[in-house]
Amino acid sequence: MIAPYLCPNCKTNRSRYHLLEQSPQAVKLNPQSGEIMEQYDSSSLDPFHLPYKGTSKRVQCGSCGLIEDEQSFVKFAESHPAKLQ
Template sequence: MTAPYLCPNCKTNRTRFNLIEQAPTSVKLDPSTGEILETYSEDERSPFHLPYNGPSIKVQCGACGLIEDEKTFIKLAEFDKH
């Protein structure tokens, strides 16, 4: 986080945010029960299991509760400079 934020929903909050760190876990589930059968490390995934490629941080507005990618908050702050 090295850039200003502006909430794209309430369009007033520039100061209060929750940063949500995403830590994905690769798992294999039982299709009928949903029980976790296996947990994979980054090195041992099966060939059909793609690695997580989403954002490492999500941002939640501390005023209205909207949760979005960090770049959404940054881009709106760049566009609407006061």
């Protein structure tokens, strides 16, 4: 999405961000050791393993470090338009 951002936490940053691409990996872990026992792809999940439904992109503010969905930064910028000088 191409749209202006404004950090909803520090409320001043409009230009410095980290764009984080998420690539979820479905796994089954050993409950005692935390070791990966099995890896799944989206077509072979077992009945007790729900598919990932989160966003593919997250944004981190380069000033305060807040990490949120991209939509949070876009919506905050829309509700607080930049003042042109």
